[in-house]
Amino acid sequence: MIITLAAHANPAEIQGILTERGLWITQYHSDQNQVQFLVSPSSMSVDKNELLSIDGISDISTPPQPYPELMKQTTQVTIGQKTIGINATPVIIAGPCSIESAEQIAIIAEHISQCGVTMLRGGIHKPRTSPYSFQGYGEKALQWLNDASKKYHLSVITEALGVEELDMIKDVVDVIQIGSRNMQNTPLLRAAGKLNKPILLKRGMAATIKEWLFAAETCLLAGSGHVLFCERGIRGFDPQTRNLLDLGAVSLLAHVHSMGVIVDPSHAVGRRDLLLPLSQAAVACGASGIMLEVHHDSKTAKSDGPQALSLDEFTMLANKIQMKSDAS
Numbered sequence: 001m002i003i004t005l006a007a008h009a010n011p012a013e014i015q016g017i018l019t020e021r022g023l024w025i026t027q028y029h030s031d032q033n034q035v036q037f038l039v040s041p042s043s044m045s046v047d048k049n050e051l052l053s054i055d056g057i058s059d060i061s062t063p064p065q066p067y068p069e070l071m072k073q074t075t076q077v078t079i080g081q082k083t084i085g086i087n088a089t090p091v092i093i094a095g096p097c098s099i100e101s102a103e104q105i106a107i108i109a110e111h112i113s114q115c116g117v118t119m120l121r122g123g124i125h126k127p128r129t130s131p132y133s134f135q136g137y138g139e140k141a142l143q144w145l146n147d148a149s150k151k152y153h154l155s156v157i158t159e160a161l162g163v164e165e166l167d168m169i170k171d172v173v174d175v176i177q178i179g180s181r182n183m184q185n186t187p188l189l190r191a192a193g194k195l196n197k198p199i200l201l202k203r204g205m206a207a208t209i210k211e212w213l214f215a216a217e218t219c220l221l222a223g224s225g226h227v228l229f230c231e232r233g234i235r236g237f238d239p240q241t242r243n244l245l246d247l248g249a250v251s252l253l254a255h256v257h258s259m260g261v262i263v264d265p266s267h268a269v270g271r272r273d274l275l276l277p278l279s280q281a282a283v284a285c286g287a288s289g290i291m292l293e294v295h296h297d298s299k300t301a302k303s304d305g306p307q308a309l310s311l312d313e314f315t316m317l318a319n320k321i322q323m324k325s326d327a328s
């Protein structure tokens with residue numbers, strides 16, 4: 001929304017009045033003839049006529065919508081047996097960081113399904129920081145993932161590391177994950193969008209919310225059925241946690257833009273002891289779900305062992321989150 005002031009207005013005074021009403025002014029523009037405020041979308045409802053009745057405001061206009069496809073997107077999406085999004089019960093997505101064997105993914109899939117979870121995650125190729133770390137078992141892992149998901153009736157989410165992987169995963173996955181390192185890989189966003197499947201779009205580790213929204217818009221413009229956002233922590237300055245979980249961004253997307261956001265506390269903090277409080281915090285601030293890494297024997301995990309919950313720890317966490325959701 002753009003608010004134009006009348007020539008006689010005192011900008012500081014009007015700014016005070018608008019701020020007091022909860023409006024969020026993000027830009028100020030002034031030339032000899034005119035002062036304008038650019039007001040960000042807000043979770044507060046705004047009555048334009050009431051604003052126009054304030055002495056000193058001469059005009060209110062709406063700039064062209066920067067994310068038209070996103071704004072048209074429904075606030076919920078159904079994946080397998082679950083509806084995910086605004087006002088739906090928060091979901092849990094769980095599974096290992098990487099799929100390491102048929103046995104490993106089957107044990108984890110069986111366990112999470114017994115906990116009432118309906119979506120299985122797991123990487124087939126891993127986007128590792130070091131090229132010498134475990135890179136994933138690729139097509140073999142996809143087969144193991146498919147077998148486990150069928151056996152335990154779970155929906156599947158896995159990451160497409162590049163355009164060339166989409167063909168391989170498209171018939172197995174219910175949701176295509178775009179990883180943090182790929183959030184601004186436009187060819188991948190477009191190609192994944194063309195498959196007309198839901199996309200889980202992880203936030204780049206140094207991406208602004210605006211860049212994240214535009215990346216989602218790119219997927220939708222290419223044909224994606226739905227984009228869910230995934231906050232997985234941004235680059236912080238303190239190595240005591242792996243990343244910095246930006247719950248402000250989660251609230252903003254959920255409460256101001258009505259977008260479904262999944263929070264991934266595992267990659268955000270990188271340590272399993274903090275996953276319960278952060279999962280609870282995520283749900284409290286409007287997340288539509290959480291995604292957690294789980295391993296039945298994390299000391300042997302080929303990637304991200306320190307942040308994987310054991311099966312028992314997962315049961316406890318899932319019970320706490322689900323009980324709270326049922327009660328609300």
Ligand code: PEP
Pocket residue numbers: 097123127159178179180181202232267
């Ligand atoms: C993952 O979820 O497996 C992953 C690699 O996460 P991110 O892209 O957030 O680092």
Ligand code: MN
Pocket residue numbers: 097098267293303304
């Ligand atoms: Mn991981």
